[in-house]
Amino acid sequence: MKSFRNPLSTKSSKTILIIGASARAAAFSAIRAGLRPIAMDLFNDWDLAQSCQAVAIEDYPRESVEMAAQFPGIPWMYCGGFENVPNLVAKISETHPLWGNASETLRRIRDPFHLTKILQNDGFHVPTIRKIPPRKSEGIWLTKRLHSSGGTGICGYNPAESTTAVDDRYFQEFIRGTSISVLFVAARGQARLLGITKQLHGQQWGVASDFPYVGSIGPFVLDKEQRSRIQELGTFLAATFPLRGLFGVDAILNQHGFWPVDVNPRFPASSEILERVFDFNALAVHVAACQTGQLPSEVKPQTSRCHGKAIVFAEETCVVSNVLRKPCSAVHKPNIWPQIADIPRAGVCQQRGDPIMTVFATGPNVEIVEQQLMKCVATTRQQLLKLVESPH
Numbered sequence: 192m193k194s195f196r197n198p199l200s201t202k203s204s205k206t207i208l209i210i211g212a213s214a215r216a217a218a219f220s221a222i223r224a225g226l227r228p229i230a231m232d233l234f235n236d237w238d239l240a241q242s243c244q245a246v247a248i249e250d251y252p253r254e255s256v257e258m259a260a261q262f263p264g265i266p267w268m269y270c271g272g273f274e275n276v277p278n279l280v281a282k283i284s285e286t287h288p289l290w291g292n293a294s295e296t297l298r299r300i301r302d303p304f305h306l307t308k309i310l311q312n313d314g315f316h317v318p319t320i321r322k323i324p325p326r327k328s329e330g331i332w333l334t335k336r337l338h339s340s341g342g343t344g345i346c347g348y349n350p351a352e353s354t355t356a357v358d359d360r361y362f363q364e365f366i367r368g369t370s371i372s373v374l375f376v377a378a379r380g381q382a383r384l385l386g387i388t389k390q391l392h393g394q395q396w397g398v399a400s401d402f403p404y405v406g407s408i409g410p411f412v413l414d415k416e417q418r419s420r421i422q423e424l425g426t427f428l429a430a431t432f433p434l435r436g437l438f439g440v441d442a443i444l445n446q447h448g449f450w451p452v453d454v455n456p457r458f459p460a461s462s463e464i465l466e467r468v469f470d471f472n473a474l475a476v477h478v479a480a481c482q483t484g485q486l487p488s489e490v491k492p493q494t495s496r497c498h499g500k501a502i503v504f505a506e507e508t509c510v511v512s513n514v515l516r517k518p519c520s521a522v523h524k525p526n527i528w529p530q531i532a533d534i535p536r537a538g539v540c541q542q543r544g545d546p547i548m549t550v551f552a553t554g555p556n557v558e559i560v561e562q563q564l565m566k567c568v569a570t571t572r573q574q575l576l577k578l579v580e581s582p583h
Contacts, residue, residue, distance in 0.1 A: 211458075218243055233251050270457055271458075290482070325362055372439050373425070374387070436480050437457065440455070495555070496553050498552075511538060511547075
């Protein structure tokens with residue numbers, strides 16, 4: 192296990208420990224809020240390490256408990272993926288004040304059967320789920336892992352290929368429509384709707400299937416009635432489980448309404464896009480909700496433009512070259528929004544399908560931003576062909 196020096200007082204109220212599969216977006220938000228993040232994640236990317244104290248968790252997530260123990264008493268929060276290990280959340284929280292949702296909350300809200308039943312009983316549209324494989328005559332279904340994030344492990348179900356249930360998977364009715372993500376903040380049984388983004392998925396982005404999360408564009412504008420129904424859902428979830436701090440709801444929007452398909456009870460990936468649109472600080476909002484129960488007033492766009500981000504994935508196995516740092520650092524300046532983020536370290540071997548970096552774009556509407564992001568991804572891939580080396 193790696194160890195590293197802690198130059199800050201463990202009693203500093205401005206220090207926060209951030210743990211997750213990728214801590215960069217949350218850490219950057221923390222820095223903008225005037226906090227001092229210590230980031231622990233899978234990647235320890237170059238731009239993250241340049242901005243704050245950071246380390247890669249080699250045996251993720253199990254090693255996180257021992258690594259967090261090097262900083263006793265520092266408040267901590269988790270981000271993407273860590274909501275699926277409530278036992279580790281409980282263990283770290285024994286020695287670190289938790290700014291987020293406790294392990295028991297995670298066990299309840301991350302149980303898709305429990306969540307679906309509660310939402311159905313309160314009258315929300317929810318896709319049907321089951322453990323028993325559906326028949327061909329029952330329409331289109333997906334198969335999902337019980338514990339995953341970012342759309343990983345989701346695939347279309349083919350009744351001709353399997354007729355038996357699998358312990359770590361379940362089946363969910365496929366709902367056609369637009370994939371969106373809703374950002375809330377919760378405290379004391381109440382929730383505030385902060386914003387909505389369109390989620391990007393699909394093989395046109397260079398991933399192997401249509402379901403992994405690729406990026407976000409916002410704001411995604413809905414009418415007053417739709418927003419009211421979504422706000423009702425957030426308040427219901429905050430009061431029922433209960434939730435505190437930032438959380439996200441992934442959903443499908445179609446002519447029949449709003450269909451929640453997943454709840455992410457932690458800092459969602461779309462947060463940094465809505466920060467740009469609404470000019471607020473997600474970590475400051477999160478900490479205030481967790482520490483004092485304070486919720487912000489209604490947020491309103493501070494710009495007429497849309498913002499978006501997309502992940503660039505490796506098309507083939509490669510090793511990151513040292514020369515990649517120069518063009519990336521040229522567009523990554525302190526105290527401004529980055530144009531490129533999650534910049535890998537030189538020497539890192541990227542396998543086909545691995546996320547390499549994140550690109551950002553802005554434009555007058557969602558459609559144009561999506562086009563701009565596709566151009567950014569294509570251009571970045573062309574440049575990467577020159578800036579990375581074959582591992583052979």
